[in-house]
Amino acid sequence: MKLSRRNLLRSLGISMAGGIFLNGVSSKKAFGEEKVMPDMMPKMHKPMMPSPTKKRAVILGGGYSGLYCAITLRELAPDAEIVVVEKYPFFVSGPSHIDFVAGLKHLDDISRSYDPVSARNIRVVRSEIIGIIPDERRVLTSSGDIEYNFLVISTGIRIADEDVLNLIEQPASNSHAWELGETVEMRKRIEAFKGGRVVLTVPTAPFKCPPGPYEVACLLREYFDSKKIKAEITIVDANDKPQPGPLAQKWTSVLEARNIIYKPNNKVIEIDAAGKQVITDKGEKVGYDFVSIIPSNKAATFIKDAGLGDPFVDVDPATFKSKKYDNIFAVGDCAKVPYTKSAFTASLQGKSVAHHVA
Template sequence: MAKSRREVLYAVGGLIIGAVVGAVAFPRRETVTVTETVRETATVTQTITQTPAPTAPSQPSETPSVNGNNFTWKEPGKINIVVVGGGPAGGTFVKTLYQMPGAREKVTITVIERNEVWVSGPSHVDFVAGNRRIEEVTRSVKGLVADPKVIRLVQANVVALDPANRRVYTNLGYTEYDILVLAPGIVLGTWEIENLSLVPNYHAWDPGHALALGEAVRRLAQGTIVFGVPPAPYKCPPAPYEVTLITADIIKELGRSDRVKVILVDANSQPQPPPKARIFKEWLDNVGVEYVPNSRIVRVDPEKKEVETEKGERFKFDLLSVLPRNYAPEFVRAAGLAKQFTEVDVTTYRTKAFDDIYAIGDHILAPYTKSAYAANTQGRRLAEVIAERIGLGVRPETKVYNICWSYVNRRELSAIEVQWEPDGITSPGFPKVEEPNAENLQKRHSWENGLLSFLYG
């Protein structure tokens, strides 16, 4: 999910003021030396501190710094790999390739990541439920740098790609590459829903918003909550239904079911993913959620506090949680690599436009579930693909795999497992669906903890 660093870090401090999340950040410690870069730091008590930039290393090849506009890391005899994004897809690729025999002698890896900390995406729903604290699943992305002689981290925003000249442009300058791996996640197409930006809209695709949504639900003494689901595919297919059911559960626990109405407006014909549709529909019916399928929200009336669908249906709201359609980031689309999602060969993740650019994770056009679990296995497989390409004697064997544990209330979760063959076809015997139970909560948290430890230490 696309994240606002300010919102994320504000949430870590536990400060939610009214309906707006975040305007403070963790103390910043530069990973690369940057001249004339503004460093804004604050503690949760708003005491201003300053962390000086580190002294330039005596051996630039160990921790290369940004010098001027060009921060390319190119060493003789080594392949210069640049990775955009240090989340479950990009981070897994980096860690897996680094651990392969012979890789450290053949590559340098530059990771460009905009966030200083990573707040685990799978826990966003837990924040709404109140089942996890944000500090439990927040890690420094510096943990990706297993060896500064092989991996470096540049904290910057990518603004453009120049595939013809093999360059990535950021707000700090540019780097050239031999191989580029794109794993930046998705952005939300808020521009597609008229006036959406003019009203408070809290969703679980941002940690600060997820915390704010949970608080807003608990504050609402009476009124109507409207949830909106975009057309599939989108990141974490079960999440809109999970959040809706968790909300209904919270309202029931607070004794407000007769005063607070919950409406779920879904652009799809049934809850997603389809193998879980029956389970979600049964639970939505049982808790009294008004489910409106085949209706896509296209407009918001801020004055009347109404949403309107493409059919002309109108629903009043006191609290709004609409997920817009997902897109590959603008810099990917502007480079001609994507329309909505980045187009790849699913067997290799090589982009269809350039043979030296690969893409993995939620922003690609592929049959896989858009989830952290699937992104993690894509990262492993791409590491094998690149290892074979650069002559490490590795054959791609990993199959993309996904397990999703999905809430039906604050305590019980159903599960679905899917595996895909290298050509993207679902493997025989899948998907496997499990009915809701309480044991799945610990399974979900244990897997997530393991992923965070692998990526960031």
């Protein structure tokens, strides 16, 4: 049986959530002809829309948790005004980034238009989120301000490049599958790779898609072997065992079977691009010809600035309600909850919060 991400997860006893749940328009145009990050000048303190005259729920982020929340809320509250603020012009399946970097899927396969969401009378606003003023019930975006009655934060994670010395100064030396732009770049680098030492790093838990780094390693082994490319693959892990913890023993066996070197308890704190090596908190230097560093995962900086939590949004893990504001919720990867940061759990959280808001 040919190795794929789905088959690999099944061998570990993991059930994947269904595929992209949005039907319809291909996003080829969005990927090929539109810029992901448009050049938009901030219009601070200028309203994007009038003050709400009925219940308005503003959802920050159009990923799995945000969209499940919006669609479920529309079913529960037909008359509510629902606004989704999203910086990208199309939906991209986060879990499928891994399939893409391994050459198993194309960009069109893992992306969809937001048109089916808009067709449900949900307003999708393409804009960059700048900040939140909780006491004024207001969100600041690059296109103007939006007032809300209820706010659902589902902005996912921010990759904290600043936590790895020299990484910000040497961005061209690294790429990973945890952000869209980085995913595209990593695919290009994999296709250009001719052989040598491959180093993949894992940040301290919690982080988005815990099985992901180990899946990438296994799928790269399959890819390189199929191309007859000689590659020594090493995982440098900040954790004491593969994540998530309950699958550690199975992952260890899978990695050994694929001749993947595993170095636990080694947090990468520095990259030396000139010397082609990463340096860990133990002082160990690991050389590479191809490197993929996943820095620490944190919530967006505007969440900390708004006093809503650091490094994630502080919420009640049962209701996902902010510990400071009764009308603010956080779901998915940006929330501080004792659950795995995955698309499946994020989707369930989005549905749950919709019932609280309705």
